Amino acid sequence: xxxxxxxxxxxxxxxxxxxxxxxxxxxxxxxxxxxxxxxxxxxxxxxxxxxxxxxxxxxxxxxxxxxxxxxxxxxxxxxxxxxxxxxxxxxxxxxxxxxxxxxxxxxxxxxxxxxxxxxxxxxxxxxxxxxxxxxxxxxxxxxxxxxxxxxxxxxxxxxxxxxxxxxxxxxxxxxxxxx
Amino acid sequence: xxxxxxxxxxxxxxxxxxxxxxxxxxxxxxxxxxxxxxxxxxxxxxxxxxxxxxxxxxxxxxxxxxxxxxxxxxxxxxxxxxxxxxxxxxxxxxxxxxxxxxxxxxxxxxxxxxxxxxxxxxxxxxxxxxxxxxxxxxxxxxxxxxxxxxxxxxxxxxxxxxxxxxxxxxxxxxxxxxxxxxxxxxxxxxxxxxxxxxxxxxxxxxxxxxxxxxxxxxxxxxxxxxxxxxxxxxxxxxxxxxxxxxxxxxxxxxxxxxxxxxxxxxxxxxxxxxxxxxxxxxxxxxxxxxxxxxxxxxxxxxxxxxxxxxxxxxxxxxxxxxxxxxxxxxxxxxxxxxxxxxxxxxxxxxxxxxxxxxxxxxxxxxxxxxxxxxxxxxxxxxxxxxxxxxxxxxxxxxxxxxxxxxxxxxxxxxxxxxxxxxxxxxxxxxxxxxxxxxxxxxxxxxxxxxxxxxxxxxxxxxxxxxxxxxxxxxxxxxxxxxxxxxxxxxxxxxxxxxxxxxxxxxxxxxxxxxxxxxxxxxxxxxxxxxxxxxxxxxxxxxxxxxxxxxxxxxxxxxxxxxx
Numbered sequence: 001x002x003x004x005x006x007x008x009x010x011x012x013x014x015x016x017x018x019x020x021x022x023x024x025x026x027x028x029x030x031x032x033x034x035x036x037x038x039x040x041x042x043x044x045x046x047x048x049x050x051x052x053x054x055x056x057x058x059x060x061x062x063x064x065x066x067x068x069x070x071x072x073x074x075x076x077x078x079x080x081x082x083x084x085x086x087x088x089x090x091x092x093x094x095x096x097x098x099x100x101x102x103x104x105x106x107x108x109x110x111x112x113x114x115x116x117x118x119x120x121x122x123x124x125x126x127x128x129x130x131x132x133x134x135x136x137x138x139x140x141x142x143x144x145x146x147x148x149x150x151x152x153x154x155x156x157x158x159x160x161x162x163x164x165x166x167x168x169x170x171x172x173x174x175x176x177x178x179x
Numbered sequence: 180x181x182x183x184x185x186x187x188x189x190x191x192x193x194x195x196x197x198x199x200x201x202x203x204x205x206x207x208x209x210x211x212x213x214x215x216x217x218x219x220x221x222x223x224x225x226x227x228x229x230x231x232x233x234x235x236x237x238x239x240x241x242x243x244x245x246x247x248x249x250x251x252x253x254x255x256x257x258x259x260x261x262x263x264x265x266x267x268x269x270x271x272x273x274x275x276x277x278x279x280x281x282x283x284x285x286x287x288x289x290x291x292x293x294x295x296x297x298x299x300x301x302x303x304x305x306x307x308x309x310x311x312x313x314x315x316x317x318x319x320x321x322x323x324x325x326x327x328x329x330x331x332x333x334x335x336x337x338x339x340x341x342x343x344x345x346x347x348x349x350x351x352x353x354x355x356x357x358x359x360x361x362x363x364x365x366x367x368x369x370x371x372x373x374x375x376x377x378x379x380x381x382x383x384x385x386x387x388x389x390x391x392x393x394x395x396x397x398x399x400x401x402x403x404x405x406x407x408x409x410x411x412x413x414x415x416x417x418x419x420x421x422x423x424x425x426x427x428x429x430x431x432x433x434x435x436x437x438x439x440x441x442x443x444x445x446x447x448x449x450x451x452x453x454x455x456x457x458x459x460x461x462x463x464x465x466x467x468x469x470x471x472x473x474x475x476x477x478x479x480x481x482x483x484x485x486x487x488x489x490x491x492x493x494x495x496x497x498x499x500x501x502x503x504x505x506x507x508x509x510x511x512x513x514x515x516x517x518x519x520x521x522x523x524x525x526x527x528x529x530x531x532x533x534x535x536x537x538x539x540x541x542x543x544x545x546x547x548x549x550x551x552x553x554x555x556x557x558x559x560x561x562x563x564x565x566x567x568x569x570x571x572x573x574x575x576x577x578x579x580x581x582x583x584x585x586x587x588x589x590x591x592x593x594x595x596x597x598x599x600x601x602x603x604x605x606x607x608x609x610x611x612x613x614x615x616x617x618x619x620x621x622x623x624x625x626x627x628x629x630x631x632x633x634x635x636x637x638x639x640x641x642x643x644x645x646x647x648x649x650x651x652x653x654x655x656x657x658x659x660x661x662x663x664x665x666x667x668x669x670x671x672x673x674x675x676x677x678x679x680x681x682x683x684x685x686x687x688x689x690x691x692x693x694x695x696x697x698x699x700x701x702x703x704x705x706x707x708x709x710x711x712x713x714x715x716x717x718x719x720x721x722x723x724x725x726x727x728x729x730x731x732x733x734x735x736x737x738x739x740x741x742x
Contacts, residue, residue, distance in 0.1 A: 131305055134304075140267070140307070140451070145310055146301060148279060149276070
């Protein structure tokens with residue numbers, strides 16, 4: 001296997017901490033926050049992360065496929081989540097220690113509950129507003145009521161982090177793409 | 180299974196000696212130490228089976244509001260404030276406002292702090308919301324009262340109210356008659372009285388004759404239809420109850436059952452459309468089978484209970500009244516009086532340590548596959564072998580105690596699995612336990628900082644034993660019976676169990692523990708001033724059952740060793 005070439009494109013308004021493990025071809029959009037100790041790992045194809053996403057500590061995002069892994073806007077990856085799905089829409093929440101396999105594509109407004117394992121053997125796509133919850137990863141559809149408030153909360157969350165994180169962490173600057 | 184020790188509670192049994200451990204009744208009378216109480220007045224162990232329990236208060240587990248017992252019944256044992264349970268996943272629901280109306284230009288309008296009506300209940304775990312079942316509120320307060328209306332108008336609830344009205348005069352009449360008969364109707368006896376009136380009514384109802392069925396009469400069995408004569412004399416005669424609606428049509432009102440449900444099940448396409456048993460279980464009333472009909476539930480109240488000694492009615496444990504508090508006003512638990520005993524098999528500790536290290540080496544996911552069988556094989560004891568075991572005693576008292584352990588002789592042999600064995604062999608117990616019966620001391624309990632680093636003050640003979648043990652330290656296996664270790668308020672005693680070749684079943688034996696302590700400084704009150712007096716000693720004895728693990732019969736030995 002050819003060695004992975006590092007190429008990081010980080011938007012000037014994104015907040016990516018120094019202590020983050022990045023590997024491969026990664027693009028991070030404006031206003032996205034990557035906490036220290038997060039891992040983004042483009043093994044095969046590149047990873048493109050949209051704007052306003054929050055990637056918390058020890059979250060792991062991996063792209064094992066050749067295609068580009070596209071992550072939309074305003075997604076929240078909570079502590080210890082591990083995401084390998086090839087495409088992710090917007091306004092999704094991946095709760096603490098959940099795990100999503102590379103066979104699942106995720107639309108928008110989905111919630112994967114804390115500790116849920118989403119590892120189907122065959123490829124599938126989670127429709128909009130799907131909620132995965134409980135120990136057995138049960139599924140149901142969210143009515144979508146209250147999504148405006150949640151979006152508002154997500155923006156405020158990101159705004160706060162944009163303000164506070166640089167005060168206590170060194171940031172990675174995106175202009176210089178390293179080999 | 181790790182070796183365990185359970186404590187005996189005689190529960191007023193006339194036999195103070197517990198049943199032999201291989202009998203089924205043994206497990207009934209032995210309990211883990213942390214579930215036991217100790218009555219100072221009676222100087223006896225009490226268990227949860229023999230104490231009398233009374234409710235000292237009701238509270239809502241969610242909002243921690245203490246509910247007065249008068250309103251508990253009126254509110255049907257559920258929280259009447261703003262606490263609701265998700266019908267889908269049992270999480271607590273929160274009241275949330277609706278989204279602001281869409282401005283239309285794609286931007287999200289600023290969200291006011293007050294919130295936009297209508298309000299609804301929302302589950303943050305599974306994202307169920309009450310708007311799905313058509314429940315919304317104009318105000319975010321007093322939700323239970325707002326829901327109460329719909330709850331009270333449910334057909335089941337109305338029917339229940341009618342039934343209560345119907346039976347009320349009868350219960351009152353019978354309670355009057357029973358109260359006239361010597362039982363003083365004081366507040367203290369109200370509960371007792373209440374139950375008797377209900378049981379009286381119930382027994383009268385059961386004794387009534389059923390049309391078409393011969394009346395049971397112990398005196399004149401041949402007489403049939405004599406009941407008609409008694410009818411007028413029956414004081415519990417009551418008018419027939421007419422239900423509000425016919426039972427056959429009730430299912431149409433959404434109370435479940437009947438043809439509509441059959442029809443629904445027939446056209447079922449998705450399993451999740453049917454509410455699971457768990458989801459329907461906590462409802463007060465019969466509900467529809469369909470998931471989409473599930474309504475938010477008011478959270479059931481919890482109670483704080485105090486327990487009394489059944490003999491002297493002294494309180495053994497009493498929680499603080501406040502729902503927020505987790506402390507107790509009175510707490511006489513056995514763990515503060517009896518020495519805590521734990522058992523270990525040294526050979527097993529080594530094995531287990533080895534096994535866990537091995538499991539760590541395995542890839543993730545396979546670590547959990549350290550199966551029960553493997554554990555069983557490890558915790559098992561091979562027939563025909565001799566195993567040492569360690570009994571460690573921890574003294575909870577502020578005075579040193581003298582402990583004497585003695586293993587109860589088994590009068591009856593464990594039932595042999597194959598009846599063909601010689602009777603002489605069968606009568607012999609399957610194993611022999613050797614444990615030193617000489618009393619030994621366990622030091623007093625003290626706070627951790629009161630112990631010295633090298634606080635190894637031993638009695639002369641113990642010191643000698645210790646020294647002799649030290650001499651043999653290069654091969655420590657030579658000494659297995661006797662005192663092995665003393666530190667702080669813990670003493671470890673060694674014993675040995677020798678299994679017979681034909682042994683089967685579990686290594687389980689009763690052990691009598693008797694300990695002597697200074698009586699004037701009786702348990703709990705350490706600050707007694709009468710220290711100058713000659714200390715009178717007191718002895719307390721209790722039984723324990725020790726289980727070391729299953730015996731692996733000889734034939735299987737090879738296989739088990741291989742695994």
